[in-house]
Amino acid sequence: MKVRVLGCSGGIGARARTTSFLVDHDILLDSGTGVEDLSVEELAAIDHVFLTHSHLDHVAALPLLVDSVGGLRARPIVVHALPETIAALKAHIFNWVIWPDFTEIPHYDRPWMVFEPLSIGSIVELGGRWVRSLAASHTVPALAFHAYTEQAGLVFSGDTGPNDDFWRQVNGVPNLKYLIIETAFANRDQDLAMTAKHLFPIQLGQELAKLQRDPEILITHLKPSDRETIAREVGAWAGRFTPKMLERGDVLEL
Ligand SMILES: [Zn+2]
Ligand SMILES: [Zn+2]
Numbered sequence: 067m068k069v070r071v072l073g074c075s076g077g078i079g080a081r082a083r084t085t086s087f088l089v090d091h092d093i094l095l096d097s098g099t100g101v102e103d104l105s106v107e108e109l110a111a112i113d114h115v116f117l118t119h120s121h122l123d124h125v126a127a128l129p130l131l132v133d134s135v136g137g138l139r140a141r142p143i144v145v146h147a148l149p150e151t152i153a154a155l156k157a158h159i160f161n162w163v164i165w166p167d168f169t170e171i172p173h174y175d176r177p178w179m180v181f182e183p184l185s186i187g188s189i190v191e192l193g194g195r196w197v198r199s200l201a202a203s204h205t206v207p208a209l210a211f212h213a214y215t216e217q218a219g220l221v222f223s224g225d226t227g228p229n230d231d232f233w234r235q236v237n238g239v240p241n242l243k244y245l246i247i248e249t250a251f252a253n254r255d256q257d258l259a260m261t262a263k264h265l266f267p268i269q270l271g272q273e274l275a276k277l278q279r280d281p282e283i284l285i286t287h288l289k290p291s292d293r294e295t296i297a298r299e300v301g302a303w304a305g306r307f308t309p310k311m312l313e314r315g316d317v318l319e320l
Contacts, residue, residue, distance in 0.1 A: 067195055067215045069318040073100020074286040076123070076250045082290040083314055084123035087222065087246075088112075093192060095211055095222055100314060101127035110135040116184075116197055117147040118224030119208035120154035128155075129165040136168060136178025143179050146190060146197070150207040152181045184209065200236070203229040204263045212239060218320040220244035225287065227263035233276040242279045244318055248287035252295045253303075267299035274307050283309035284316075 068090055073083030084098030091108065094101065094115045101109070109131055118124055132143055147155070160167045160179075168179040184190075186209070189198045200210040202224045210224045210232055218241045225248055226232065236245065250264035259266040264287070265273065274283070283304070288296045288311065297311050 067213070067218075067320040069095075069213070069220065069320065071100070071312055071314055071316040071318075072103060073098045073314055074246075074312040074316075075314070076287045076289040077291070079290050081314065084126060085118075085287065086124075086127065089195065089213060093195070093197070093213075095197075095213065096124040096224075097126070097128040097131060098123050099126050101131055106135065106138075110138045112143060113141065114190075114192060115143060115145045116190075116211055117145065117151055117209075118202065118211065118222075119148070119204055119206050120151045120158075121206065121225065124225070125155065125159070129159055129168075132168045132179045133165075136171070139178070142177050144182050145179060146182045146184050148185070148199075148207050148209060149183045152183060154206070155181075201229060201231040202226040203232070213320075214239075214241070215320055217241065218243040220246060220281075220318060220320060222286075223247040225250070225264060227260065227265060228269060228273055230276070233273070237276075237278045239279065242281040243320055244284055245277070245279075245281040246284045246286050246312060247273075247309075249285050249296055249300055250287045250289060252289075252292045253299050255292075267296060267303040270300060270309075271303035271305050275305055277307075283307050284312040284318075285309045286312045 070088040072086040075082035083100035085096040086098040086100035087095040092113045184199045198212040202208040202210045251259035251266045256266045
């Protein structure tokens, strides 16, 4: 399994793109603005989209993706998400006001997009690759994902604040090669981070202290305007770990 980082920024501007990871050629984990750099052929090959939560930086490219390639595909794109996320997308995006409802286009019995509900602990198997949904703790219902093969796996935290349930699950993962975890804000913005249920470097250090495995730690969702500060503070507060800042274009081999 190969995971290509299409976007891992907490914002846009210059080369910054928001959260999206392409697993092999056919599975997306989140659908942020990084998706928009793919070719039409690459977009048309995406069969499954897993969404951590409903926030715009994680779903922004989904409406345009479905519209751009729906007519080129023989099967609908399957969007896997929590029921609350699906309800939010239906109410606020695919509502015929912001965008058409592609679960009824071109016809409700052969749509370009279908929704599949996820729950914490659910596992979806896709040809020798598995995506398991883990608990996240954010301002809206949210998931983390454990994507794995028989050989190795990665965990992607999604957007989250502190969360003991998450670490209990992560500590039970065998062959954990990568942990992609968010640190959205610098320490000076910790009040804002706590209100928005994101991590900041001091808190990341406290969370990593609960990790009993030894994966490579990759930091995502840094605010683009504060990238250097957050990276420096992560280095100072990460304890026994040496996290790397994830970069758009990185490829993770599993
Ligand atoms: Zn969010
Ligand atoms: Zn986000």
